[in-house]
Amino acid sequence: MTTLPTRFESSLDLARLPWFEVQGGSRLVVVDEAVGPVIDMHTHLAMGYLRRLRVDVSVETPATAYYFPLTLPVDLEGYANANFDESALASMRLDLSAMSLTGSGMRRTHTAPNLLRDMRDLGIERSVVLPIDWPVGPQNTDVVLEACAPHPELVPFASVHPHRRDVDAWLDRHRAAGARGVKVHPAVQGVAPDHPKVVHLCGRCGAKGLPVLFHCGPVGIAGKAADARCQVPRYEQVIAEHPDTTFVLGHSGALQVREALDYAERYPNTWFELASLGLESVREVLDRVPSDRIVYGTDWPFYHQALTLARVLLATEGAPDLRRAVLHDNAARLLDA
Secondary structure: OOOOOEEEEHHHHHOOOOOOOEEEOOEEEEEOOOOOOOOEEEOOOOOOOOOOOOOOOOOOOOOOOOOOOOOOOOOOOOOOHHOOOHHHHHHHHHHOOOOHOOOOOOOOOOOHHHHHHHHHHHEEEEEOOOOOOOOOOOOOHHHHHHHHOOOOOOOOOOOOOOOOOOOHHHHHHHHOOOOOOOEEHHHHHHOOOOOOOHHHHHHHHEEEEEEOOEEEEOOOOOHHHHHOOOHHHHHHHHHHHHOOOOEEEEHHHHHHHHHHHHHHOOOOEEEEOOOOHHHHHHHHHHHOOOOHHEOOOOOOHHHHHOOHHHHHHHHHHHHHHHHHHHHHHHHHHHHHH
16 A cells, blocks of 8 residues: 655645645645545634724635745644744734734735635535634624625634623624634633633533634644643633533644543543644544544635645545544534534
């Protein structure tokens, strides 16, 4: 049996794997019909903070400027952000901070039509779109709900900051507008998962039948304070106190994936999402988590959706039922419940 490569000169070089080819010189496309269908549980559109979003997320542009550039070398074995170079990291940080006050930068390409274009190339039939909101300022949730409304392929989640007054009213409003779950991001929102208000919010989500997709685990490039809020042991209280809430652990604990995997057996309300994990960690998740509680995600537009897809395809070679469950069936069951 031929050993497939895991290191590539660029994202487009993933075409050396049997499932992909490059078309039109710049598009990585799935050409193996046996791969699909696929559901991506972890994507974003451009977001605004402090000032109203100045990017029109309904406009298609000729190409998507991913935060991890298509031209950089890719090693699928390690955690995804280890592939960044200093220039790409600096560009990403600028785009997520000062440029978020403008309508310019890479974020101008982080739009619904561009996401849909990538989805079509890779056989992704649905993508969950995750907003992140602060307690004050513009509401990214409203942008996501409006952007997804014309496109049944895009599944909107909501964001309700735990410090907001009357979280029940906010949850009800967003659910009535079509939100299918709630995103909680301790690093970006500045509040740890064991904070009483986060614990309360997650309980209310469960009571309303809304799954919570947490960013879970430190990533090593977000700063010490942000990573401290995301330490995996800090998630156990909220998971344990709300057994009726479904928690999807985004990034499966990230750089603390092994600590997060301890929750898989103890807490059947935990699901594990694979965005950004290295191939070895993906294999650990597949080995230790019940196969009906693992979902595929990508963190688009930070990364091209093919990067996590390639890892899952490599890790599930010879296991078609597991591959189908992870790439589609589990997410379909969660979203359609």
